[in-house]
Amino acid sequence: MDFPRIFTIRESTHRIHNPLTPDKLAALGEALHLAPGTRVLDLASGSGEMLCTWARDLGFTGTGVDISTVFTEQAQARAADLGVADRVEFVHGDAAGYVAHQPVDLAACLGATWIGNGVAGTAELLERSLHTGGLMLIGEPYWRRTPPDEDTAQACHATGIADFLLLPELIAHFQELGYDVVEMMLADQDSWDRYAAAQWLNLRRWLDRNPDDELATEVREELTTEPARYARSTREYLGWGVFALMKR
Numbered sequence: 001m002d003f004p005r006i007f008t009i010r011e012s013t014h015r016i017h018n019p020l021t022p023d024k025l026a027a028l029g030e031a032l033h034l035a036p037g038t039r040v041l042d043l044a045s046g047s048g049e050m051l052c053t054w055a056r057d058l059g060f061t062g063t064g065v066d067i068s069t070v071f072t073e074q075a076q077a078r079a080a081d082l083g084v085a086d087r088v089e090f091v092h093g094d095a096a097g098y099v100a101h102q103p104v105d106l107a108a109c110l111g112a113t114w115i116g117n118g119v120a121g122t123a124e125l126l127e128r129s130l131h132t133g134g135l136m137l138i139g140e141p142y143w144r145r146t147p148p149d150e151d152t153a154q155a156c157h158a159t160g161i162a163d164f165l166l167l168p169e170l171i172a173h174f175q176e177l178g179y180d181v182v183e184m185m186l187a188d189q190d191s192w193d194r195y196a197a198a199q200w201l202n203l204r205r206w207l208d209r210n211p212d213d214e215l216a217t218e219v220r221e222e223l224t225t226e227p228a229r230y231a232r233s234t235r236e237y238l239g240w241g242v243f244a245l246m247k248r
């Protein structure tokens with residue numbers, strides 16, 4: 001039970017595995033106006049940057065769950081580096097179906113709604129860990145503008161145009177599911193650049209160190225094609241945001 005190697009190679013130096021910058025992540029935490037001691041569950045927590053920095057800066061406590069052994073180890077190391085290992089823990093495991101042992105104040109899944117087979121299922125899963133009146137965070141892509149054809153959508157790593165909604169439609173979808181949208185933090189093209197372009201340097205440095213690895217051909221192909229694909233497609237058409245929700 002782990003991520004494919006190519007994913008951890010691609011994002012090996014990333015502390016945030018989505019297109020939020022550290023400044024945007026910090027601003028999101030402050031915007032929620034939650035008290036010190038807030039208990040958090042972060043499903044698909046990656047390298048733990050949200051939970052670790054919010055524990056340090058906002059006094060939160062909590063648990064992160066992620067399927068990647070590499071990222072879970074990075075999260076544990078980050079907690080130790082920031083002096084918050086006594087306030088947060090990171091569990092290697094499948095976040096799909098994971099429910100907190102005790103209700104939490106804030107339940108989050110930033111950019112991995114496949115754990116619930118989509119937004120609706122992920123919201124339902126997170127709600128199972130929340131106490132009444134708790135806050136939910138869901139990170140999800142949306143179309144900045146509708147792609148002109150299915151090929152363009154697929155170049156954004158979607159299976160098709162129907163995979164994602166425009167931003168107003170995504171907000172309406174949350175409302176149809178019975179939630180008030182009470183905050184949001186959106187990636188912009190600059191923060192997308194920081195997320196995507198950093199992957200190319202990771203790929204190149206890995207190739208330089210591992211020219212004879214069995215994945216070298218795949219990594220070389222990705223490094224050759226990905227920058228232009230990203231500039232043509234993802235950067236122009238795909239948005240991404242974190243949405244704070246409360247049950248009506």
